[in-house]
Amino acid sequence: MAGNEPTATAARHHAEEPVARHGFQDADEVLPQYHIEAQTSLVERPLRSLKFGEAFAVLDSYGDIGVLPGPEGLYFQDTRYLSRLHFTIEDQRPLLLSSVMQDDNGALSVDMTTPDIRIDAHDESTIPREVIAIERTKFLFRGACYDRIGLRSYDSRERTLRVTLTFDADYRDLFEVRGMDRPVRGKRSVQVASDKEVQFRYVGLDDMVRTTAVHFGPKPRHIEPGKAEFQVHLKPGGRASLFVRIVCESHRAFTSAPAAEKVGEDAAAGLAAASGSNAARLPRDLPEGVAFARAYRDARRDLRAMTAGITTVISSNDQFNEAACRATADLYMLASRTPEGIYPFAGIPWYSTVFGRDGIITAMMALWIDPNFAKGVLRYLASTQAKAVDPAADAQPGKVLHETRRGEMAMLGEVPFRHYYGTIDGTPLFVMLAWEYYAITGDRETIARIWPALELALAWMNEYGDRDGDGFVEYARDTDKGLENQGWKDSHDSIFHADGQLAKGPIALCEVQGYVYAAKNGMGKLAAMLGHDALAERLGHEARSLRESFDKAFWNEEIGTYVLALDGEKRQCAVRSSNAGHALFTGIALPERAQAVAAQLLSKDGFNGWGVRTIARGEARYNPMSYHNGSIWPHDNAVIALGLARYDLKPEASRIFEGMFDTALYQDQKRLPELFCGFMRRRQRGPVSYPVACSPQAWAAAAPFAFLAACLGLELDHGRNRIRFRNPTLPNFLEAISIFNLKLGDSRVDLRLERHADDVTVKVLRRVGDAQVALLK
Structure with a gap:
């Protein structure tokens, strides 16, 4: 892999493993170029990954970003566009119930519930744990991260909850996240763009402007740079949803700048156009719930088209x-x-x-x-x-x-x-x-x-x-x-x-x-x-x-x-x-x-x-x-x-x-x-x-x-129009395997292979076209 050797070591020691024969440990050497610095192991906590086009997200099990040190973030074109996103209820983190990637990796689904919450320290009123169910769904589509937080009450009383999202964007280059130091960086700014949008902006030394627009729906009760606060009313059995849409975009600051011209000449720039990376702009009056539903539908259609x-x-x-x-x-x-x-x-x-x-x-x-x-x-x-x-x-x-x-x-x-x-x-x-x-x-x-x-x-x-x-x-x-x-x-x-x-x-x-x-x-x-x-x-x-x-x-x-x-x-x-x-x-x-x-x-x-x-x-x-x-x-x-x-x-x-x-x-x-x-x-x-x-x-x-x-021993030969299994075997953990829609030129074949002691048989279940199937012992 690309000059990117990590230097961290695993924490576990195995006494039965012999040390290097000549003791070459390179302990006093300068760290190699482009190493991946690590003070913590990615093994310590499970991370969740999402990707679409040139954007990817590394999330913790809650779907949050940056609560603990690590590589979490929303990245676009090798830059971290969002370095923190933390969801709390009454200033407390929910209790995690489950965190799973959908089978096709299309979205992250997180189930949580409220912890024991003390509303008022003076009268000691509380909300007992496990009475509010929280379901969170996150996915990426065309340069944007979509986040829905759904709450459902199983309480017998009406509740009003304060829900807070804190967020930040550090615009660190991926190589900085990996551990490289930079003495000089560009200029970052942040502003409240409207009553339901915060926008971060970074003007890089390469004369590129990178922006992160954080959209909310419904309108927060309070919004400021880096923080949005909602008041959620839940009747017994009631439901409520919050939506967050984070849009990553980049453009040239000065078209005459040499660096910008260099970017424009880069053949890799076609990636953005092909993946629709900057196509996440929507009408400003479109409700965020509608935007979420449309993007979710289109993302799934895109995946189905790719895997058809x-x-x-x-x-x-x-x-x-x-x-x-x-x-x-x-x-x-x-x-x-x-x-x-x-x-x-x-x-x-x-x-x-x-x-x-x-x-x-x-x-x-x-x-x-x-x-x-x-x-x-x-x-x-x-x-x-x-x-x-x-x-x-x-x-x-x-x-x-x-x-x-x-x-x-x-x-x-x-x-x-x-x-x-x-x-x-x-x-x-x-x-x-x-x-x-x-x-x-x-x-x-x-x-x-x-x-x-x-x-x-x-x-x-x-x-x-x-x-x-x-x-x-x-x-x-x-x-x-x-x-x-x-x-x-x-x-x-x-x-x-x-x-x-x-x-x-x-x-x-x-x-x-x-x-x-x-x-x-x-x-x-x-x-x-x-x-x-x-x-x-x-x-x-x-x-x-x-x-x-x-x-x-x-x-x-x-x-x-x-x-x-x-x-x-x-x-x-x-x-x-x-x-x-x-x-x-x-x-x-x-x-x-x-x-x-x-x-x-x-x-x-x-x-x-x-x-x-x-x-x-x-x-x-x-x-x-x-x-x-x-x-x-x-x-x-x-x-x-x-x-x-x-x-x-x-x-x-x-x-x-x-x-x-x-x-x-x-x-x-x-x-x-x-x-x-x-x-x-x-x-x-x-x-x-x-x-x-x-x-x-x-x-x-x-x-x-x-x-x-x-x-x-699978061999596909278009010239001979032949699918051949040469002396096939199946490992001990497989008794049989079925292969569907195996392609050779214009032919399509379904097959089933079964192990009988040390022998493997092949059966043709379906064939479209004239490809021949052969078993060679």
Whole structure:
């Protein structure tokens, strides 16, 4: 993930875990760039996340914001537009009864009740607890947060209650919320705009004006900057509702300002228009209750339209069904509309924006569920591909975007991520995805549209990617503000030698060579499809040559697997890591190596019972609480499972799937997190959480579908018009699975797979079109 390594550690200590072999703790080092500072753990209290387009909200279980320190807030375009929203009755917080996300993540529903309330200290009159029910519903739609607080009396007496909402907007850039200091900021102001509206305004140093309009309905009894007070009368059995609508908007202060021109030139600005982010303005005389109802209706229609026609799965295991349902809901909550189609934003709270690598891998894993993710990712990344050399952005012609940010710090260049290209693997992964998308859909039109971008990507791999002409793609940053490490493990200390010394670049990562190999194979097939026979032949030769040279340079007999990387002097970083599993995923690993690689990944040092660690236990920098040096990432494990399945190691893939399913059972909402700690699994205990992990995270949400495809040996081949299950298996927790609306080209198929001892049968329930279904043992 994008140069965003957290430095917090988990609180729990496990005495049975060995410390790092060489004691590399880096205790005296300066904190790395773009770290996520943490004085509190996100695990301490459950948080709730909402998202629509470029806006997202992180809320506590009550639906409040900022009552306790943390990342809570209403965010828009990488800026916190609301930093506090606190709901009280008679100056007391209600008693929480339940707090649940709706099944489709469309809204947060909170049930509360009043505590014991003393109305008058002199006559000791009170309202006993549990006589007033409070139901709160919150959702986002088109740059606005909608909040309804409904009260219902079960009391025998008429009551008058004082309800207060306090609120604030700090306009902190997301990187400030994460811990970065800024010596100078823009100017903030607040005013009561009407008897039912308060407006915050921030004029940034980037000459952008950001506003937060807080609308109330009905009219508060008292309103002031940061506070609204209502008097609610409830008869016995009576009801009342309060509505809050918080609208986030931005515009240029001075159209002639250079910074504003820069914003206007930013291709990512199309996100706002595509998602309707500034379309929350309503007639001023429209009652807030009506606005709430209309927005709720339209938000649900939007979600139904986005998910129409997707592939769904139902299994014999109700708990897996819940996990799969949550994963699906998370994928589409994180999806944002762009001018090029839907794009899965990486994760909440730290990465709710476009990331190239994350979007590609998410789309790969979800390809059989919904190829529209892949289509949107391919078209968007083609439209934002680098066209020139720009050292400040780590960009060269043909390179695929790493991330884009729209906050003040990015616009001013205080962080390099306005339009940043510092990723070594995004470009070959982009080409990989193009072939995989075509193989399933046969969408020649999209491939023809992005073909120039694919050619540029290929040229980048051969020219800029291979800095020394040795046939391997390696990285070295061009700006001190850029990321030190530019693979998916981008922590500052994630690439090192067996003795713990950090590797010096240019660095050639194990998995990247596999991505290049798969990209050239896929590009060759696309070239042949388009009639570029000479190119297809050349790419086939280059891929075969790369596979041979990769094995010679990266295989290490002593550790029994492919090494983590080669440093700038072509010395092996002889470290056992999960990266070797990606060599299986891409097919660059020689068949005779697959069993040994799998054995290392699933050894006690590699596999902790929940999943495969990023770095094996016992390596010099192994730390189960680190971000990349011993933790466990669901998406990484899903890629490994797909690689094991490629070499027909289904029992090993199933073992990882079972560990990850067990992990989900211990998570809030059965949602796989971005990552968790790599401590060994212990009886009657769940996995250890990572303190600042994103949840939801797009490629973690897509992982269950990749695990399932791996175990089933699912292969979709548009060219042969064939759906094939190659030596399928089902893990122990699944007796049967039904797949509905599985798509291949224009065909649609419903299937049921059942486990009988060690055998799996496939039954076609429905078929529209002429796609063939085959079972290969």
